[in-house]
Amino acid sequence: MRAPLPRPEDLPSRADYAEVPRTWRGDLVAGVTVGVVALPLALAFGVSAGVGAQAGLITAIIAGVCAAVFGGSNVQVSGPTGAMVVVLAPIVASSGVGTVALLSVLAGVVLFVLGASRVGRAVGFIPWPVIEGFTVGIGVIIFLQQVPSALSSPVAAGENALVAAVESVAGARWPAVGVSAAMVVFVAVVMVAVPRLHRALPAGLIAIIVVTAAVAAFDIATPVIGELPSSLPAPQLPEVVWADVPGLSGAVLAIAALAAIESLLSARVASTMPGPTGETTGPFNADRELVGQGVASVAAGLFGGMPATGAIARTAVNVRSGGRTRMAAIVHSLVLVLVVYAASTVVGRIPLAALAGVLMVTAARMISPSLVRRILRSTRSDALTFAATAVITVSFDLIVAIEIGIACAALLTLRKFAGMGAVRRERLPGTPQAGDDQIALLRLDGLMFFGVADRIQQELTAVTGVTVIILRLSQVQYVDATGAQALAETVQALERHGVTVLLKGIRPEHLPVISRVGVLEHLRHERHLFDTLPAALAHARDHIQRSAHENTTNGPQ
Structure with a gap:
């Protein structure tokens, strides 16, 4: 393996001193001043x-x-x-x-x-x-x-x-x-x-x-x-x-x-x-x-x-x-x-x-002072990050301050992103039909990542009293491995309790990680993956009707 070498733009050149004829007086005074200091x-x-x-x-x-x-x-x-x-x-x-x-x-x-x-x-x-x-x-x-x-x-x-x-x-x-x-x-x-x-x-x-x-x-x-x-x-x-x-x-x-x-x-x-x-x-x-x-x-x-x-x-x-x-x-x-x-x-x-x-x-x-006021008036998380970094720099150590400042900013940002992930139950489109009360249409929004995966999983598995759940995934902006794993576990848990899960609108960029983690393997049937909501809803209603017919046929004589 070749050792990394600097690029030409990372090395000294004549261009570094192109402004010297114009700035030499200020450079000379500044150099002397800095030297003494x-x-x-x-x-x-x-x-x-x-x-x-x-x-x-x-x-x-x-x-x-x-x-x-x-x-x-x-x-x-x-x-x-x-x-x-x-x-x-x-x-x-x-x-x-x-x-x-x-x-x-x-x-x-x-x-x-x-x-x-x-x-x-x-x-x-x-x-x-x-x-x-x-x-x-x-x-x-x-x-x-x-x-x-x-x-x-x-x-x-x-x-x-x-x-x-x-x-x-x-x-x-x-x-x-x-x-x-x-x-x-x-x-x-x-x-x-x-x-x-x-x-x-x-x-x-x-x-x-x-x-x-x-x-x-x-x-x-x-x-x-x-x-x-x-x-x-x-x-x-x-x-x-x-x-x-x-x-x-x-x-x-x-x-x-x-x-x-x-x-x-x-x-x-x-x-x-x-x-x-x-x-x-x-x-x-x-x-x-x-x-x-x-x-x-x-x-x-x-x-x-x-x-x-x-x-x-x-x-x-x-x-x-x-x-x-x-x-x-x-x-x-x-x-x-x-x-x-x-x-x-x-x-x-x-x-x-x-x-x-x-x-x-x-x-x-x-x-x-004006810059400090701007930061303190920006957002609560940014103001907290700014204040924590400044105080720790003075009280403890520069590197510790940078580390804690970045960690603080990262945690507050993750908290904000986690709030963007949500599960919303929607009304079924079109004219209500018999058996629609057995269908839940759930829309996942925002980010499906490690910071929000557990909460979304709990919200999904808490849905009761239904036979079919349609998960709309077209509004999900990002999926990481943890989010995909949480989705796989959710599908597996729902299917295990007799709830059929239909997935609608998986984005092409999310499909590889969702497939590799095993979400699709836990679906009851490989065809339970839909591109449009009408197709998913039609399948759900058909499933409800067939289940009702089977229960009537196989019921007590």
């Missing part, structure tokens, strides 16, 4: 995962540029993320730091195969309320993650964002809180006010430069990024202990699943996110995105990094800052390289509170 996040995520700040920075650089070149989104920014930290931290604790690079490579191979196998478009099956609930939850998490830095009140790494925010507020101390909070407020004011003066100005970058300069000029004591690594390692194959590989399969699949879901959802959200001028970034190629994320994780592992995913926070900053092509994400990686080799000392002095202010504003902009 991504720096502390990359370092922090590396530390939180237990692999070290350098691994986080390496991942942001290597995975960032590889995903930008090979990925399916024009604006996606990839690197280490908080969701990946949640998965990696226990793995590092149990298996050691040395396994992370190998896990990154293996998970990257899985992602590449998934993309080449064309399964990326499966994200299109995720309901809109789940997507928006995930987006709102992510926005809240991003905001909450910045609360400790905004209050200069650090908490233990790896805690839930909501718990960490509450603990940081409870443990905040003055006057450090006042200084940090003032920086956050200043950054927020600048980011809101500057675009009103000129949309092209990099408001976040301006705010960070001003705050950093003020802190240096007045010698203000506040937490800063701190010391950074000064070089990147040479690529090398991770050490492989083949005996341990089978035991890592579960971790590899979990990492690959997380990377796929988070990256595709991030790319999908970004594709509809408006930039500074109000225009959206356009569609993305889901299969190519998985291929790109696979290449990115393999490359990051070869350089000693950690698995990467599309990062919604950095992607949102990119879009909001004016990024429109892949050049923005590439510039973001180049900025981080420049930081490593030339400006690590200067960048290390940026206050964490200033960066917290940038991300808080970005998170607030991710949540659209």
Whole structure:
């Protein structure tokens, strides 16, 4: 069997950069802005995962540029993320730091195969309320993650964002809180006010430069990024202990699943996110995105990094800052390289509170009150799905939220579909004749599937006081194996109790499954299958008359 290979449209081409001559200024500004914002996040995520700040920075650089070149989104920014930290931290604790690079490579191979196998478009099956609930939850998490830095009140790494925010507020101390909070407020004011003066100005970058300069000029004591690594390692194959590989399969699949879901959802959200001028970034190629994320994780592992995913926070900053092509994400990686080799000392002095202010504003902009109102006013099931996904995203875990959100949407949809399946008793057409009270005309409507099969079976077998039942099946829209089996059992039960069953109007597309399950075998006679209601009714009346005649002939002498 041939291994799946990417299609030409899933590979980089010159067309990816056709808009660069028009958008290069916005891409450059956005890339620089995202690079500055991504720096502390990359370092922090590396530390939180237990692999070290350098691994986080390496991942942001290597995975960032590889995903930008090979990925399916024009604006996606990839690197280490908080969701990946949640998965990696226990793995590092149990298996050691040395396994992370190998896990990154293996998970990257899985992602590449998934993309080449064309399964990326499966994200299109995720309901809109789940997507928006995930987006709102992510926005809240991003905001909450910045609360400790905004209050200069650090908490233990790896805690839930909501718990960490509450603990940081409870443990905040003055006057450090006042200084940090003032920086956050200043950054927020600048980011809101500057675009009103000129949309092209990099408001976040301006705010960070001003705050950093003020802190240096007045010698203000506040937490800063701190010391950074000064070089990147040479690529090398991770050490492989083949005996341990089978035991890592579960971790590899979990990492690959997380990377796929988070990256595709991030790319999908970004594709509809408006930039500074109000225009959206356009569609993305889901299969190519998985291929790109696979290449990115393999490359990051070869350089000693950690698995990467599309990062919604950095992607949102990119879009909001004016990024429109892949050049923005590439510039973001180049900025981080420049930081490593030339400006690590200067960048290390940026206050964490200033960066917290940038991300808080970005998170607030991710949540659209009008969109939330539209979902909550749509249908009860969609509103419930949206709320459940958002709450679980914030309270527990991103992947759990997606899983529960999809399950909630599926169950509510099944419940709705189940309500569409019904059994209705109809009056016999034409002039009433003797013996018509012994005939029941039942019409099955809607869907005959596993979610409604038991109820329909109970309703059909509950019909009493008749000798013949005509089942009209022309209004049945769908039949699955469970529905067909329920119909077969119903026919068998009725025939066993002396009730003759006639089937009318089986659709051609339903006949194969109904035949294979054995519905027709349980009919009293093979001719008890009719295309028209008059023919079925005539047969039923004839059957009643013959039965009455036989009873008269064979009655007591």
